[in-house]
Amino acid sequence: MEQEKKCPECSCTEFAQGTFGADSKLFPINIIFKPGKGSEVLAEICTKCGYILNMRVSKPEKFK
Template sequence: MNNQGKVDECPKCGSRELGQGRHSGYSAMTPVGGILGSNIMYTICSKCGYIIEGYVTNPKRFKKR
């Protein structure tokens, strides 16, 4: 494991052809009990389709009140 934070290789198939995808609009992530959600960004292997990482673009909206 490396802890460099930046993924540049698919852990499943070893491909370096990674793409970026996102969920927005109706498929955005919404906090439980909340209204305002956040888009989700993904790093996806464009060879095998494995989702390497996913994160919301607005994490503060998921903070517990």
């Protein structure tokens, strides 16, 4: 059964995906100066109040 997602702030059920943009990657802190590492951050945003439900990187394997 699929659980319906709800914004904890305003109970809105419409969400959008967001990102900081191509150059705003998140890097593992110990390899921040190595180019080619890092990953884009995807955020799930409530389209009503702007609350960010969760954030995740698109390539978690780069943080291993």
